[in-house]
Amino acid sequence: xxxxENLDKAVCSVHHMxxxxxxxxxxxxxxxxxxxxLSFHKKRFMELIADIDGIAAKMLSxxxxxxxxxxxVTRSVLNTKPITVEYELTxxxxxxxxxxxxxxxxxxxxxxxxxxxxxxx
Amino acid sequence: xxxxENLDKAVCSVHHMxxxxxxxxxxxxxxxxxxxxLSFHKKRFMELIADIDGIAAKMLSxxxxxxxxxxxVTRSVLNTKPITVEYELTxxxxxxxxxxxxxxxxxxxxxxxxxxxxxxx
DNA sequence: CGGCATCCAATTCGATACTG
DNA sequence: CAGTATCGAATTGGATGCCG
Numbered sequence: 001x002x003x004x005e006n007l008d009k010a011v012c013s014v015h016h017m018x019x020x021x022x023x024x025x026x027x028x029x030x031x032x033x034x035x036x037x038l039s040f041h042k043k044r045f046m047e048l049i050a051d052i053d054g055i056a057a058k059m060l061s062x063x064x065x066x067x068x069x070x071x072x073v074t075r076s077v078l079n080t081k082p083i084t085v086e087y088e089l090t091x092x093x094x095x096x097x098x099x100x101x102x103x104x105x106x107x108x109x110x111x112x113x114x115x116x117x118x119x120x121x
Numbered sequence: 122x123x124x125x126e127n128l129d130k131a132v133c134s135v136h137h138m139x140x141x142x143x144x145x146x147x148x149x150x151x152x153x154x155x156x157x158x159l160s161f162h163k164k165r166f167m168e169l170i171a172d173i174d175g176i177a178a179k180m181l182s183x184x185x186x187x188x189x190x191x192x193x194v195t196r197s198v199l200n201t202k203p204i205t206v207e208y209e210l211t212x213x214x215x216x217x218x219x220x221x222x223x224x225x226x227x228x229x230x231x232x233x234x235x236x237x238x239x240x241x242x
Numbered sequence: 243c244g245g246c247a248t249c250c251a252a253t254t255c256g257a258t259a260c261t262g
Numbered sequence: 263c264a265g266t267a268t269c270g271a272a273t274t275g276g277a278t279g280c281c282g
Binding site for chain 1: 161
């Protein structure tokens with residue numbers, strides 16, 4: 001029984017450490033939203049600004065760089081004039097889709113409660 | 122084809138809005154970690170502090186209050202001396218488990234890359 | 243268009259000290 | 263033990279100007 005308890009603790013601990021690792025990659029206010037926005041199509045800088053309401057260009061730029069450094073997003077500069085830049089999820093970035101999809105599913109299910117919750121603020 | 126494109130945009134938009142709603146509830150640096158920590162057992166304030174390494178008492182207190190306001194967590198004061206306070210996920214809070222579990226699954230799969238990524242910083 | 247640099251305001255975060 | 267108060271630091275945000 002003490003063993004079972006220890007196993008229990010170990011499972012819980014591993015689980016929580018894994019969540020922490022994921023959150024380390026997805027740190028910052030906007031990363032999850034950026035990945036969600038890119039999970040269907042590649043997008044240009046301006047499209048991301050329009051899609052992610054509330055984000056400032058400075059923050060988008062900064063968090064895109066961090067995502068790129070972590071290998072989740074690629075940045076492609078196209079030879080147009082004026083310049084065009086496309087951001088796209090890498091295959092590695094796409095592995096986050098199940099996470100994003102669960103979030104979207106939860107958000108849709110609990111939309112009403114979310115509204116109520118935000119009204120309480 | 123134009124219709125298909127519009128449908129595409131609509132699906133994408135709804136998906137992204139749902140993610141935004143979820144992130145509105147889970148705003149702040151620590152909420153997901155707190156919920157992950159509570160997803161197995163109810164815990165006391167000090168246990169949460171110990172479990173979520175790096176969090177300050179002030180932030181834990183603040184984010185727990187927000188989670189409580191949004192109906193995700195309950196706070197119970199026990200008549201012991203000194204006082205004991207237990208935090209527990211509500212049934213509503215438990216509906217976030219699939220989200221947390223996906224995060225944990227991703228973190229475990231990509232642990233090596235996460236390490237590499239953090240080394241790059 | 244897609245940024246970066248700068249300055250400044252607002253918000254968030256964290257360490258320490260203190261209370262019931 | 264479970265917080266709150268306070269202060270200072272860090273992060274975030276907006277506005278503007280500039281550049282290729």
